[in-house]
Amino acid sequence: MIICHTEVVGVVEQEYVQAAGMASGDSLDDEVVRRRNYLADVYNSLPAYGSNAFWRIVEEPDVRLALPLEVLVKCVRVAVSYGDNEERNRIVTVIIRRTQTSNEFWARHVLRALPMRAEEYNTFFSDLYADLCEHMIRALIDPERLFWEEHFEHCLRFERKHIYYAFMVREGRWHYHPDKRPERIPRSLMASLDQPVMNAEGEVVELAVNDDQAEEAVLAVEYADLPGLVLRLPEKLRAMIWLIFWEGRTERDTAGILGVSDRTVRNRLHEALDILREWPGMEKGAWL
């Protein structure tokens, strides 16, 4: 099927205007605007959709000359808008081919860090990659997901993040689900960690909130391995651990950045270290 090029351009221009309008409140830097204009120019210079010349460019085998993936996403959506499944699938195949090395690397990288039997590896690899392909295709054919037309690689990273989380939970590698928040402990049941308390002998003592052993264990973790450790913590604890152990911030600084009290930081630190201490084995890679 060959569609008049001007029709296609009209759709693109309209959507770029919509995207720009949507982001007008945002401080879009020059680089973003330049990139958008560049992608629109590349798209607008394509030969008529469905022509032989169009396919030669879409299926260009030299990666140095190949179209930006963002433009290919636009082409997929034009095919979808015309109900043209055959050509939609053909462009999707080009995209999968262009991204397969990075996606396969990612799947291997994820599995490499997990202890598993050799016979499980191929099954997990297939599942992970098929899940990723399915989610990629769903995103590619969804005209509402405009950022895929602006920054393909980054959208792909987000898609892989979703697949990774779902995989880790589904396969029982993570007991904690990142999207599920724990129930709050009633404030009245929690003793103040700041205030001195009276012990059985009637002496006033301060609660020791530091968990030196757990803290030392975190500090012993190699710097590059810390992100994998943080990733397994509940969402509300991650930023705090990151700021303290990755950026080397003080508790007070951290409290200021997160907009919480010093006490909240100490409570969360305590909670995070409790969780870390309960994990079987803090050896390198066991938490990924």
Place this chain on the structure above:
Amino acid sequence: MSREEEEAVLRITSRYVAELRAGRQPRLSDYLLRYPQYADAITDFVTYYHAVEVDVPVGVPVSGEEIFYDFALPPLSENSHAAMDRAWSRLSHSTQMHDHPYMTLREAASSQHKSLRQLAGEVGLSVDIVERLERRMIDVATIPQEFLKRLSQALKQPVDVILGYAGFSTDKRMVSRVAEASTNYGVEEQTGLQVQDFREAIEGSMELSNEQKDAWRQILNEEGL
């Protein structure tokens, strides 16, 4: 998180990655201070990125661990082939679910938390016409593509899925065109109601404004309907 918020997080975190790849050392704390409303989502991505993505190659053809330098796009690998086949098969199954014969426009709108009136507003029609479409009282062969595109956007489904709703299937359109029939006899027999052209429904609507009618007349003329 809404679609707009998701896009904002994508935009913000893409800057973080760009800074990192440019050899700078972006700090999560700077981003949290600047975008406190997205603190959790930004932290979530940044930790994931450093844990998993940071070593994944971008846009460079590699095979296993070794980088090719000949710039030729490798053929579709066996793994990709298998993964893509599985993905299409799942998607096709999912589309068939959407093509369920009892899935009506009202149900499709409801699945997006929209009333029929809201849906009508989004596609530029009045509710009386959308109700006629819902009841299959408009000849599918006379419905403009523009309407299907708008419906596709409003229901967040591709056009080929939309074609399954309310009997807008390609087959029916073909049959009607070939037979040059202006009515859908099956529906008429079942309901005893008059089936109209889309244009007739536009002209006869009591709820559509004159401006809207003009806009649809122009669309119908452009599509030769």
